[in-house]
Amino acid sequence: MSGSPETGYVLKRFRPIMPAFDALQEESRLEGYWMLVRLADGWAGGRNKFLKRGEALFGAWHGPELAGVCGLNIDPYFGGMRHGRVRHLFVSARHRRNGLGRVLVETVIDRARQYFTVLNTRAPKEAFGFYERLGFQPVAGEEFVTHRMIFGKGG
Numbered sequence: 001m002s003g004s005p006e007t008g009y010v011l012k013r014f015r016p017i018m019p020a021f022d023a024l025q026e027e028s029r030l031e032g033y034w035m036l037v038r039l040a041d042g043w044a045g046g047r048n049k050f051l052k053r054g055e056a057l058f059g060a061w062h063g064p065e066l067a068g069v070c071g072l073n074i075d076p077y078f079g080g081m082r083h084g085r086v087r088h089l090f091v092s093a094r095h096r097r098n099g100l101g102r103v104l105v106e107t108v109i110d111r112a113r114q115y116f117t118v119l120n121t122r123a124p125k126e127a128f129g130f131y132e133r134l135g136f137q138p139v140a141g142e143e144f145v146t147h148r149m150i151f152g153k154g155g
């Protein structure tokens with residue numbers, strides 16, 4: 001789908017059913033994160049296959065290795081189809097601070113602005129700075145949203 005010759009990462013739509021995904025899922029679980037386990041469960045159970053309007057699941061490949069994952073869903077915590085949600089973002093520890101999280105989320109943002117009026121996420125505290133760096137606004141007092149990007153007219 002899109003390549004990045006500077007860093008050697010290649011982003012593609014993907015299905016989380018191959019050994020490269022299993023390896024990344026295992027790494028995330030050992031680190032105490034559950035987003036890729038939930039991604040695999042939702043896929044296997046047929047609850048979330050990123051098939052609704054605007055939805056997509058992206059993987060970032062570094063050679064044969066899956067280095068990062070990020071999904072875009074219709075936000076299940078809001079009614080209607082106008083809210084998008086960043087889901088299941090995870091970058092392998094050895095690829096962090098290399099611009100890959102930015103490339104993944106900016107790919108999701110570019111797509112989300114074509115389909116949704118806002119893009120929500122619920123981030124762990126340690127990722128707040130990351131989302132704010134990318135232009136998300138912190139949100140207070142909402143159970144399911146810590147950060148939001150509102151797509152303005154023409155932007």
Ligand SMILES: CC(C)(COP(=O)(O)OP(=O)(O)OC[C@H]1O[C@@H](n2cnc3c(N)ncnc32)[C@H](O)[C@@H]1OP(=O)(O)O)[C@@H](O)C(=O)NCCC(=O)NCCS
Binds near residue numbers: 035097134
């Ligand atoms: C959060 C995460 C996706 C960031 O990925 P990454 O590839 O390291 O991020 P990048 O290198 O693209 O960083 C993009 C920008 O955010 C900044 N940044 C990255 N991580 C940050 C952090 N933890 N705190 C503050 N700023 C951060 C970078 O300095 C960079 O700034 P710049 O582009 O202006 O120089 C990654 O650390 C991760 O997968 N963490 C574990 C899982 C997790 O928290 N997922 C989020 C679930 S919502």
